[in-house]
Each structure stands twice: as structure tokens, then as C-alpha cells.
Amino acid sequence: MAQDRFQYHDYFQMDELLTEEHLLVRNSVREWVKREVSPIVEEYCQRAEFPKQWIKGLAEIGAFGPYIPAEYGGGGMDQITYGLIMMELERGDSGLRSTASVQSSLVMYPIFTYGSEEQRKKYLPKLASGEFMGCFGLTEPDHGSNPGGMLTNIKDMGDHYLLNGAKMWISNAPFADIAVVWAKDEQGVIRGVIVERGMEGFSTPETHGKWSLRASATGELVFDNVKVPKENLLPNVKGLKGPLGCLNSARYGIAWGAIGAALDCYDSALRYSKERVQFGRPIGGFQLQQKKLAEMITEITKAQLLTWRLGVLKNENRATPSQISMAKRNNVNMALEIAREARQIHGGMGITGEYPIMRHMMNLESVITYEGTHDIHLLITGYDVTGISAFE
Ligand code: TGC
Ligand code: FAD
Numbered sequence: 001m002a003q004d005r006f007q008y009h010d011y012f013q014m015d016e017l018l019t020e021e022h023l024l025v026r027n028s029v030r031e032w033v034k035r036e037v038s039p040i041v042e043e044y045c046q047r048a049e050f051p052k053q054w055i056k057g058l059a060e061i062g063a064f065g066p067y068i069p070a071e072y073g074g075g076g077m078d079q080i081t082y083g084l085i086m087m088e089l090e091r092g093d094s095g096l097r098s099t100a101s102v103q104s105s106l107v108m109y110p111i112f113t114y115g116s117e118e119q120r121k122k123y124l125p126k127l128a129s130g131e132f133m134g135c136f137g138l139t140e141p142d143h144g145s146n147p148g149g150m151l152t153n154i155k156d157m158g159d160h161y162l163l164n165g166a167k168m169w170i171s172n173a174p175f176a177d178i179a180v181v182w183a184k185d186e187q188g189v190i191r192g193v194i195v196e197r198g199m200e201g202f203s204t205p206e207t208h209g210k211w212s213l214r215a216s217a218t219g220e221l222v223f224d225n226v227k228v229p230k231e232n233l234l235p236n237v238k239g240l241k242g243p244l245g246c247l248n249s250a251r252y253g254i255a256w257g258a259i260g261a262a263l264d265c266y267d268s269a270l271r272y273s274k275e276r277v278q279f280g281r282p283i284g285g286f287q288l289q290q291k292k293l294a295e296m297i298t299e300i301t302k303a304q305l306l307t308w309r310l311g312v313l314k315n316e317n318r319a320t321p322s323q324i325s326m327a328k329r330n331n332v333n334m335a336l337e338i339a340r341e342a343r344q345i346h347g348g349m350g351i352t353g354e355y356p357i358m359r360h361m362m363n364l365e366s367v368i369t370y371e372g373t374h375d376i377h378l379l380i381t382g383y384d385v386t387g388i389s390a391f392e
Contacts, residue, residue: 008263011301017308049215064108064128065103072125073129079315083307086101087260106135106247106249114235119232137179139167147240164224167221169218173206173219174204174218191234201227202222207219213366244321247371252327255303255330255332259335262331266338268357272355273345320384
């Protein structure tokens with residue numbers, strides 16, 4: 001990618017709603033992204049490789065477990081700080097945000113919330129420092145939107161559990177040290193277990209050929225009679241609400257993250273529209289281009305307000321899963337539409353790696369599908385407002 005000339009856009013002066021600490025963290029993450037991410041992201045994306053050197057940097061800026069209490073190595077910060085970090089990371093690349101949100105919301109969160117004290121002490125500090133990387137196994141080849149139908153299972157063998165099955169589309173799987181895996185016990189109840197790399201019968205083949213999230217590693221989790229020690233069971237949750245509870249946190253982070261991708265596309269399109277001259281004038285002077293830009297900043301501003309309010313509710317423990325679904329769905333769709341329009345404003349240049357647009361657009365095609373598809377989140381809202389489930 002050419003030099004990172006990104007400038008933040010705050011049309012409704014929302015910075016006034018943030019604290020000094022929020023601004024400090026946000027600005028330091030933004031600087032890190034400009035320094036360590038933007039110069040190399042395009043190259044790694046083209047090579048379809050996750051830049052492992054980002055792990056150390058992510059840990060140093062506090063992107064692993066920002067809201068996990070400091071006694072377990074986390075940042076002890078609030079939910080708005082977490083959101084701001086996700087926004088800045090996704091401004092760099094959705095794959096980068098994915099790595100941080102999986103580690104924080106899908107690995108550290110369940111261990112903190114559903115784990116034993118021993119599990120918290122054993123894993124959380126190492127996950128916060130990046131010494132351990134984690135992944136989250138819910139989706140299966142035949143159970144994506146409907147995880148309740150999962151086939152992966154554990155059998156109680158007395159002194160250990162025997163784990164069998166397979167998970168698919170798992171972010172960070174190829175290099176993860178541990179996996180939080182959701183499986184049914186002999187009574188058909190969904191339980192969480194922590195599986196460690198090196199356990200016999202556990203493998204993590206990488207998924208190749210992706211046109212999206214190319215700078216993020218995705219893979220399968222395959223369990224062939226894996227002996228999981230009894231102490232690796234997450235004791236404090238049973239049922240689908242376990243994994244779905246983690247998704248509330250990750251989807252919340254994505255709602256913020258998508259604004260970052262949208263801002264990057266808008267910022268690039270705005271600058272290009274002022275610099276690119278056709279018919280003797282900057283293309284930003286043509287009404288058709290102004291319509292696109294004006295609509296972009298309007299949608300970004302609406303998403304910023306929605307998400308900030310969601311953050312306030314989340315800080316007060318009042319954000320409902322349906323509110324989170326609405327924000328995730330709205331913001332990711334908003335970002336994807338902005339990426340498509342920004343691509344057009346850049347003309348032919350929009351398809352090249354000189355600009356971040358096409359990369360964001362392709363990434364967002366995954367973001368609109370993972371953590372619950374665009375359709376599923378609409379149905380969650382539909383259920384919430386009518387009281388009638390479309391899933392039964
Ligand atoms: P349903 O009967 O509605 O619910 C079952 C139980 O779960 C409870 N529940 C929730 N609890 C906490 N948070 C939520 N958001 C919850 N939603 C539901 C519910 O109260 C019930 O509890 P209980 O005590 O009565 O048993 O379940 P359903 O089978 O009808 O399914 C509902 C549906 C379709 C909404 C849900 O399964 C769903 O969200 N599907 C989408 C699947 C999904 O999002 N997968 C994501 C995989 S992880 C991922 O994509 C990571 S990408 C990471 C990255 O790279 O950034
Ligand atoms: P399906 O569920 O088969 O859906 C196909 C289509 O049917 C969609 O358009 C969907 O909206 C629609 N559909 C399904 N059910 C209904 C319905 N009831 N009504 C209307 N329409 C419906 N999972 C993890 O567990 N961990 C991870 O780390 C992870 N990372 C991912 C990374 C990437 C890059 C991707 C692409 C996916 C990842 N996922 C992960 C999986 C992701 O969560 C699933 O892809 C997603 O939940 C959708 O499942 P599916 O792909 O099986 O689609």
C-alpha cells in the first residue's frame with residue numbers, strides 16, 4: 001500500500017464523549033497501525049500470510065483482553081476502550097482485528113467468565129502477553145448458522161474426556177496454542193473444553209484459497225479421539241448460551257471494527273476525489289461523486305453514534321444481545337457498501353493494492369458472514385420485536 005495518509009473523521013464531534021484515557025489508547029493504537037501495519041499489510045495479503053510479528057505488538061498495545069481484569073494480565077479497561085481498539089485495528093485490516101477479537105472475546109472471555117480459578121491463572125496472563133494464542137471452535141462443516149446441531153462430542157472416560165469431531169472456518173487455528181472448543185456431552189448438552197496443541201489426535205489443517213481475510217490464518221480443528229484432561233472442561237456454563245455469550249462480546253467489537261474499515265475507505269475516497277482531475281476539475285466537484293461521499297459520512301456518523309451508545313449500555317451491563325446484533329449487522333453492511341462506492345470513486349486505481357479499498361471490501365465479505373450472517377442478525381431483531389422465532 002502507498003503511504004498511509006489516513007485522517008480520522010468525527011463529523012458530530014464525538015470525541016467530546018470520550019475520556020482522556022479513551023483518546024490516549026485510541027491514538028496510540030492508531031500510531032501503531034500506521035507504523036507497523038500499513039507498510040506491510042498489502043504485501044502479506046497478496047501472499048495470503050498472517051504477519052506473526054503483529055502478535056507481539058498487539059500484546060504491547062493492550063489489544064489482548066483490554067477489558068479483562070489486570071490481575072489476570074488484562075487491561076482492566078472499559079468496553080468503549082475495547083471498541084475503540086477494535087475500530088483502529090480494523091482500520092488497518094479486518095484480519096488484524098479478527099486476531100485480536102478472537103483472542104480477547106472468544107478465548108480470554110470464556111476462560112474468564114466460565115473458567116475455574118486455576119484455568120484463569122494458567123491461561124489468561126499468557127494469552128494477554130501473546131505467549132499463547134487461542135482460537136474458538138464453534139462452526140462445523142454441516143452446522144454454521146445453526147450451531148445447536150453440532151456433532152462434535154465428548155465422552156466421559158472417568159479420568160479424562162474423549163473428544164471427537166471437526167470444526168471448520170476457525171480463525172487463528174493454524175498457529176493457535178489452545179482452542180476453546182464447544183462439544184456435546186453424552187446427554188447432548190453443549191460444554192466448552194480447552195484443547196491444547198500437542199494433544200494426541202488434534203490437528204489444525206490450514207484453509208487455503210481465500211479471497212477474503214488473506215492476512216488472517218483460517219483453518220480446521222480436527223479431533224480424533226483426543227484425550228482432554230478433566231480439568232480442561234469449562235465448569236461454569238452449560239448449553240448454547242455458553243458460546244453465544246462469547247459472541248455477544250465479539251459481535252460488539254465487530255460493530256466498532258467495521259467503522260474503522262468504513263472510515264479508511266471514506267478517507268481514501270475523499271482525498272482521491274479532491275486530487276483526481278477529469279474534465280478539467282477534481283472529480284469531487286461532480287454532484288454524483290459528492291452524493292456518494294455525503295452518504296458515506298452520513299452513514300459512518302450514524303454508526304458511530306449507535307455504537308457509542310451501545311458501548312455506554314455495555315459498560316452498564318445493559319446491552320442486550322439483540323441490540324448487539326442490530327449494531328453488528330448495520331455497521332458491517334454500512335462498511336461494505338461504503339467500500340463498494342469508494343472503489344468506484346477510485347476508478348481503475350480502486351482495484352489495485354495502491355489503495356486499501358479492495359482489500360477492505362474483500363475482507364468485509366467475511367465479516368458480514370462470520371459471527372452470525374447478515375440474515376441471522378435480521379432474524380434475531382425480528383424475533384426480538386415480534387416475540388416469534390423464525391428458527392423454530
Ligand atoms: P436459541 O434457542 O435461541 O438459544 C439457545 C440458548 O442460548 C441463549 N441465547 C443467548 N445467550 C447469550 N447470548 C446470546 N446472544 C444468545 N442467544 C441465545 C438462549 O436464551 C437459550 O438459552 P437457554 O438457557 O434457554 O438454553 O438458539 P437457536 O438454536 O434457535 O439459535 C439461535 C441463533 C440462530 C440466533 C444462534 O444460534 C446464532 O446466533 N447463530 C449464528 C451462529 C454464529 O454466530 N456463529 C459464529 C461462530 S464464531 C465466529 O464466527 C468467529 S469469527 C471470529 C473472527 O475472526 O473475528
Ligand atoms: P450457512 O449457515 O450454511 O448459511 C448459508 C446461507 O443461508 C447464509 O446466507 C445464511 O444467512 C442463510 N441462512 C441460514 N439459516 C437461515 C435461516 N434460518 N433463515 C434464513 N437464511 C438462513 N466460526 C467459528 O466457530 N470460529 C471462528 O473463528 C470462525 N472464523 C471464521 C473466519 C472466516 C474467514 C469465515 C468465513 C468464517 C468463520 N467462522 C468461524 C464461521 C462463521 O461463523 C460461519 O461461516 C457463519 O456462522 C455462517 O455459517 P455457514 O458458513 O455454515 O453458512
